[in-house]
Amino acid sequence: MHLFEYKNRELYAEDVPVRKIVREFGTPIYIYSYNTLLNHFKAYESAFGNFPHIICFALKANSNAAIIKLFAKNGGGADVVSGGELFRALKAGIPAKKIVYAGVGKTEEEIIYALKNKILMFNVESEDELREIDRIAAKTKTIAPIALRINPDIDPETHPYISTGLKKHKFGIPIENALEYYKLANNLKHIEIVGIHKHIGSQLTKVSPFVDALKRILILVDELTRQGIRISYLDIGGGLGITYKDEVPPNPSQLAKNILPLLKDRKLTIVLEPGRSIVGNAGILVTKTLYLKEGQEKTFVIVDAGMNDLMRPTLYGAYHHIQPVVKNKRDKIIADIVGPICESGDFLAKDREIQKVKNGEYLAVMSAGAYGFAMSSNYNSRPKAAEVMVKGKKYELIRKRETFNDIIRGEIIPGFI
Ligand SMILES: Cc1ncc(COP(=O)(O)O)c(C=O)c1O
Numbered sequence: 001m002h003l004f005e006y007k008n009r010e011l012y013a014e015d016v017p018v019r020k021i022v023r024e025f026g027t028p029i030y031i032y033s034y035n036t037l038l039n040h041f042k043a044y045e046s047a048f049g050n051f052p053h054i055i056c057f058a059l060k061a062n063s064n065a066a067i068i069k070l071f072a073k074n075g076g077g078a079d080v081v082s083g084g085e086l087f088r089a090l091k092a093g094i095p096a097k098k099i100v101y102a103g104v105g106k107t108e109e110e111i112i113y114a115l116k117n118k119i120l121m122f123n124v125e126s127e128d129e130l131r132e133i134d135r136i137a138a139k140t141k142t143i144a145p146i147a148l149r150i151n152p153d154i155d156p157e158t159h160p161y162i163s164t165g166l167k168k169h170k171f172g173i174p175i176e177n178a179l180e181y182y183k184l185a186n187n188l189k190h191i192e193i194v195g196i197h198k199h200i201g202s203q204l205t206k207v208s209p210f211v212d213a214l215k216r217i218l219i220l221v222d223e224l225t226r227q228g229i230r231i232s233y234l235d236i237g238g239g240l241g242i243t244y245k246d247e248v249p250p251n252p253s254q255l256a257k258n259i260l261p262l263l264k265d266r267k268l269t270i271v272l273e274p275g276r277s278i279v280g281n282a283g284i285l286v287t288k289t290l291y292l293k294e295g296q297e298k299t300f301v302i303v304d305a306g307m308n309d310l311m312r313p314t315l316y317g318a319y320h321h322i323q324p325v326v327k328n329k330r331d332k333i334i335a336d337i338v339g340p341i342c343e344s345g346d347f348l349a350k351d352r353e354i355q356k357v358k359n360g361e362y363l364a365v366m367s368a369g370a371y372g373f374a375m376s377s378n379y380n381s382r383p384k385a386a387e388v389m390v391k392g393k394k395y396e397l398i399r400k401r402e403t404f405n406d407i408i409r410g411e412i413i414p415g416f417i
Pocket residue numbers: 058061079102103199201202203237238239240273274275276277370
């Protein structure tokens with residue numbers, strides 16, 4: 001599943017001891033395994049095999065240029081949700097014809113940018129946006145290829161903050177209105193309908209919500225065909241979960257086995273937008289123990305990575321395994337593993353049983369490759385972490401650690417101060 005394993009009690013990233021990397025580049029640091037990334041990407045490619053498909057990696061999960069480049073080189077596309085992500089995808093060499101663009105708040109500048117670059121399709125999230133894209137396409141004398149993002153009202157059975165496909169969510173067009181909006185799109189002069197899109201949530205651990213949502217979408221596709229509206233691209237979004245603790249999510253091949261039979265005899269290209277399932281377990285965050293503190297009610301292990309480096313525990317109450325970089329035979333303790341930030345919410349784990357650590361020893365926060373660095377910030381004026389990629393015995397920095405000067409770059413003191 002991933003290539004972060006112990007050899008003689010020492011944690012390795014592929015063939016490199018993690019300690020060697022942290023001694024060279026310091027902590028906190030994100031470390032990614034090239035072969036894990038590639039294996040996960042290829043698992044999708046082989047699962048969908050001969051069925052026409054495009055694997056559009058969701059850049060929001062991890063947008064480091066080296067990671068995008070790796071997928072670009074292996075035939076990947078991109079799912080983007082901003083002009084910045086589109087810029088990154090194009091710069092990494094992802095062909096525009098393999099880029100899909102979702103998000104409820106695309107701006108005029110972003111729409112023009114995507115039109116100019118001739119992306120595969122806009123995944124449109126509202127009637128207002130549809131009319132706006134038509135207007136901008138007319139203004140720029142282009143035709144905008146679109147899919148409507150349909151909200152199928154299926155419960156993905158995941159954390160409420162990361163589920164998107166229910167009526168109460170801001171995403172997509174209610175399935176009840178879909179036909180009406182497709183007809184509208186069909187009548188707009190600068191819109192070309194090419195696809196249909198859905199994405200119901202993230203960290204899904206069952207295959208049934210994917211199947212149920214797809215069945216609903218296919219009923220709509222059939223109705224559209226009857227009405228003379230042809231769909232070429234069926235974008236089923238991302239959302240496959242990973243093992244953080246003890247979840248057993250389906251893998252891409254189980255997903256494919258369950259959904260491809262539903263698509264038999266249909267002339268469709270399937271688009272997938274996986275993020276987490278490709279990068280999540282391919283990255284770890286390594287942090288150094290700074291202090292041990294016996295509170296009145298709890299023991300705290302204070303480390304040099306905080307909620308600004310990895311937001312998931314505090315934002316979602318998310319669980320990440322935390323392991324010693326070098327295993328020892330000391331007793332176990334129960335502690336909160338906390339960062340240096342001035343917030344009580346700054347924790348990586350609460351009431352966690354871990355092997356007793358000493359100051360200066362390293363801990364690895366596992367499954368941190370998705371929505372880890374991508375959601376990091378400079379809160380408390382903390383420079384963002386460095387990132388390294390390991391391939392076999394080789395490793396290279398793929399992002400320099402920020403400096404204090406990087407943090408203040410762009411700030412301006414007005415003349416009147
Ligand atoms: C439209 C869309 N596509 C793809 C993804 C990627 O999801 P995941 O990382 O769960 O595969 C997301 C995030 O949930 C999304 O909003």
